[in-house]
Amino acid sequence: MADALPSFDPQNLSNTVWAYATAQHAAPALFDAMAEAAVPKLRDFEAQNLANMAWAFATVGSSDAQLFTALARAAKRCMDDFNAQGLANILWVFATAG
Numbered sequence: 426m427a428d429a430l431p432s433f434d435p436q437n438l439s440n441t442v443w444a445y446a447t448a449q450h451a452a453p454a455l456f457d458a459m460a461e462a463a464v465p466k467l468r469d470f471e472a473q474n475l476a477n478m479a480w481a482f483a484t485v486g487s488s489d490a491q492l493f494t495a496l497a498r499a500a501k502r503c504m505d506d507f508n509a510q511g512l513a514n515i516l517w518v519f520a521t522a523g
């Protein structure tokens with residue numbers, strides 16, 4: 426799968442980690458690879474993709490500092506685009522992740 430990650434778009438990335446987190450399957454190596462693939466693409470993420478990505482990483486207990494710093498910047502950029510649930514998820518993520 427790691428070879429395919431460069432071709433994943435924001436929705437593919439966020440949906441994949443969301444699915445693993447929802448299934449309560451942390452898969453640390455996968456999450457590390459997804460974080461590495463996502464960081465340079467976060468500027469292209471829509472608010473919902475950001476919320477899903479952030480929620481998934483926080484849910485599995487990931488603490489990738491580079492990812493969370495980049496997520497915070499990206500979330501700030503599209504703050505007006507979050508729906509109520511997405512905003513609540515983003516706030517929960519950063520409260521949980523510290």
